[in-house]
Structure formats: structure tokens, C-alpha cells
Amino acid sequence: MKEFEYNVLPSRVIFGSGSVKKLPAEIQRLNVSRPLLLATPGKSNFSNQLSDIIQAAAITIAGTFPHAKAHTPTSVTEEATAFLASVAADCVVSIGGGSVVGLGKAVSIRTGVPHISIPTTYSGSEMTPILGETQNGKKTTRSDPKILPAVVIYDADFTMTLPPAICSTSGINAIAHAVEALYATNANPITSMLALEGIKALAAALPQIVRSPESQAPREEALYGAWLCGAVLGSSSMGLHHKLCHVLGGSFTLPHAETHTVVLPHALSYNAPAIPEQMAKLATVFPGSNGDALRGLELLLQELGVPRALKDLGMEEGDIEKATEIAAGNQYPNPRPLEKQWIRELIRRAWAGETAK
Ligand code: NAD
Secondary structure (H helix, E strand, C coil), X not given: CCCCCCCCCCCEEEECCCHHHHHHHHHHHCCCXXXXXXXXXXXXXXXXXXXXXXXXXXXXXXEEECCCCCCCEHHHHHHHHHHHHHCCCCEEEEEECHHHHHHHHHHHHHHCCCEEEEECXXXXXXXXXXXXXXXXXXXXXXXXXXXXXXXXXXXHHHHCCCCHHHHHHHHHHHHHHHXXXXXXXXXXXXXXXXXXXXXXXXXXXXXXXXXCCCCHHHHHHHHHHHHHHHHHHHHCCCCHXXXXXXXXXXXXXXXXXXXXXXXXXXXXXXXXXHCHHHHHHHHHHCCCCCCCHHHHHHHHXXXXXXXXXXXXXXXCCCHHHHHHHHHHHCCCCCCCCCCHHHHHHHHHHHHHCCCCC
């Protein structure tokens, strides 16, 4: 076996249907008593349910801030931080997708208050020490172990309302973390095992969610897979796929999970010749692969009926060249060297919605 180093990230995870009822005990365990609830606009039903559970345990809610926005704008974080101080809150509880998790991380790292996260999508952000923030249209990313939430509660009951179309793209976003973890420069047997288990769970669950959205078991299995994929994202270096999606999302404001969904088969196809061992392992977890992981991924995407073209997500044809310049401009570790002409072709195919080759 090859030598490896593995930094296990400190995180406490509570998993299970109905586990949100353990929230008051978790607040007490952290020795805090005045939570500020964070949510996205239009999702006040989530924070209302949390309020009922917390107040039933005779804990006072300091306040609710339901204004989280995508890409964690610093202006929103400043408003939330000022609100936290004005209501004397001593912890934050984020409930929702990656956008709210981002706000929870941003407030927690600025103020030092602990963060309990209850994720309701499969973005995986709650398991990473990474915070991406936007200011004046520019997105910057930083990593610090203190950014990790103190506790993550995975309760699939709160994912039942997530529309199958968002489950699908959010689930492929999670799968993308695990795919890149398999060939990361710091990959090790533990992260590879978690990555394959995460992909297997999501690849099995997502089509079932699309077929029967009201069924609970696949929602739980998908959330379990998303946890594992988030965990490997938090401890692995990412390559071409994530860098490209970062460029596309940041420079052309394309939607996060959908962009990951369109780009994944193209990025994997680009790297495939350099990672035969990983491709063979991937073929064992995508049903229908028949020994060919790209075929298995393609079948999954078709079954989910997800978007396949960047042009359908709002990217202009003229942006292909600009995206190529930015994406090929910075060299970073990737199994296959970054060759500008092939990166351009990859982006063009993804833009047009062609099948990956
Ligand atoms: P999101 O949080 O914007 O959620 C997507 C949509 O789903 C929103 O409209 C939201 O209101 C809705 N939604 C969420 N939960 C729901 C539910 N249970 N029922 C019904 N609707 C629900 O998007 P996302 O894809 O979860 O997260 C994307 C963000 O997370 C981006 O800003 C991205 O940069 C960030 N992210 C960060 C990391 C990291 O490690 N720092 C990792 C992944 C993603």
C-alpha cells in the first residue's frame, strides 16, 4: 500500500429521521442558550419548526434572520452579524441549502459563536472548513478548521420538500466532490472508501427520488451519500472539475449545482485516460456501467433528466474563450495536464450540451 497522510476533520454528526428534536440538547451541550436562526427567504416554515422545538425545551430564541443569499455576499453577512450582536445571540443555527450553511460559517468565523447546521440539500458545505464569499462581484475562498460547524444534524424529514429536480442536480454536485476525491493528490484509502460509498448511495437513491418523490427511504439514503461526499470534499484537494465550476459560477454567475451537473461528465472524460484505476472503481458504483464509468454516469444523468448544456443555464457562446483563458491560466494539480486547446473543447462541448467524449 502507498504511504499516505490523513487529517481527520473534527465534526460531530447526528443522523436520522426526526433527529432535529435533539437540537435543544445540542445547544445545551455547547453551553450556549440564545440561538439565532438562519434561513433563506421563503423558507420560514423551517425556522418556525425549529422555534417550536427549541421553545418547547424552554430555550429562548434570540432571533431569526431569514435573508441568506447564494454565494454568501459579505453585505448580508455584515447585516446578520450586526443583528446577532443586537439580539445578544450566542450561537447560530443554519437550516437550508449550501447558501444558508455559507452564511452560518461566515457569521461564526467572524464572531466566534458556535454554528449548528441542519442541511436540507446535498451540497456538502456543512462538512468542509471552506468558506466562499462574494464582495463587489468577486468570489474569494478561504479555509480554516474554525469554519467547520460544531454540529451537523442530518434529518431527511427536512429534505422531503426538496423538488426532485433540485435533488438531482444537488446530488450530482455531491457526486462530483467524491469523484475528484478519488484522484486527489492527497487521496488515501479512507477518503476513497468514503467517496465510493457516497457515490453508490446517491446513484442508487436519486432515480428513486425522481420516480417516487414522497418516499422517505431514498431521501435518507441520498442524505447519507451527501454527508460522505461532503466529508471527502472537506479533506481532499480538488482538480479540474471544481476549478472549472468555480470559474463558471464566479465569472458568469451560473447556478451552482446545475453547473456541476453539466460539467461533470466532460471533466471526468478529460481525466479518464490518466486515472484507469479510479475509473474501474467508479464503474462498480454507477449502476449500468458495465465496466465503463462514463457510460454509467451518462445513464444516470439521462435517467434524472437534468440540464446538460451551459447555454441553457445562461452562458453566452462568447464566454467560452474567456472561461478557457481563466481556467487554463492557473496551473493546479490535476491527473491530466491542463492543455488549453482541450480545455476550450471541453467547455465548448459542455456549453453546447454535447455528449462527453
Ligand atoms: P441553495 O442553498 O441556494 O439551495 C438551492 C435551492 O433549494 C434554494 O432555492 C433553496 O431555497 C431550496 N431549498 C433548500 N432546501 C430545500 C428544501 N428542503 N425544500 C425545498 N427547497 C429547498 O443551493 P445549494 O446548491 O444547496 O448550495 C449552493 C451554495 O453552497 C453555493 O453558494 C456554493 O458555493 C456553496 N457551497 C459551498 C461549499 C463549501 O465547501 N464551502 C460546498 C458546496 C457548496
